[in-house]
Amino acid sequence: MESTTTGTRTGGPAGTPSAVRAAAASLAAAALAGMWTVPPAAAGTGDTAETERAITDFAADVTVAEDGAVRVREELTYRLGEGAGGPVERWVPHSGAIDGQERSFGLTDLVVADAAGVGPVETESGDGADVARIGSDRDIELTGEKTFVFTYTYETLLTEGPEGRPRLFQDIVGSGWEIPVESARARVHTPGTVDSADCYAGEPSSTASCRRADSQGGDASFASGRIDPGQAFSIDLGLGAGAVDVPAPAPAPQEAGGGGSGDSEAGSDALRERVMLIVLIVGPAVFALLAVSSYRTRGSGGGRGVGGVGGGAAGGGAGGGGAGGGGGGGGGAGGGGGGGGGG
16 A cells, blocks of 8 residues: 655754755654554555556645645556555645644645545544545556545644744655655745745755756746655745745644643653552562672672782772773763764
């Protein structure tokens, strides 16, 4: 099954053009890609590039309304391969992190506008994302090449950029796809002017530009080449001041099993009770162990005292062992440095 995510990236502070991709925090994950587990991709029967399941063309049309709502229409052309390969799924996140703060994107009205004659069609909402599903397992209609159309709206995706101007940062193709996207493009329409237009393609932390980014008046267009699974294609627009309203940030909905402040306090009380229980159970055992250890130490100390110099040597050996333990700790710090390098 194919899945995709869309949303903002994790990263550092906003501001300079060279850091714009890192400026919005995230789509997952678990920032946008990590916000949920994407279902496994269904493979076709072919082994060559011509028969692998892929999106041959991903075309997004994005309209920013005066009230700040962002309306998206996606036209996705699938090469489905030969033989039934399971349903097509489009995962659209309804919450994530922007500028380090978890918030709702205000996702509404996810619709399969054109299923290319394939059924059944289902939509459902889950933790972190809404899902549109076309077809079923071993569906004989899901072969060859088909174009599907999805529409949805983000009510609170728009944010306030530098100097209070509206800003749109969006993953057109999110990093949650498990099949390649061979070509992607996006057009954005706004009621005012586009002051800046940037786009990025590649790994989620990359600042490499996409293939094309143009703007004229209130419109902008972007294009990218192949996007492999785990990569993404993002757009970042600065809009003219006063052109659109910037919605107030909305808090992210709590995941299943979450609770309000009352639940949090109850959870804290339960945790304190468990800690006290552990102390009551483990405390006497630890005390007994320390008592035995102390007794054995006194016995061996007496032995060392008999030898005089020999006892001193034994004590030195014990000290050396302690230094060796410290050396081991140094190795652990080195491992941390290696881990930092890997990070």
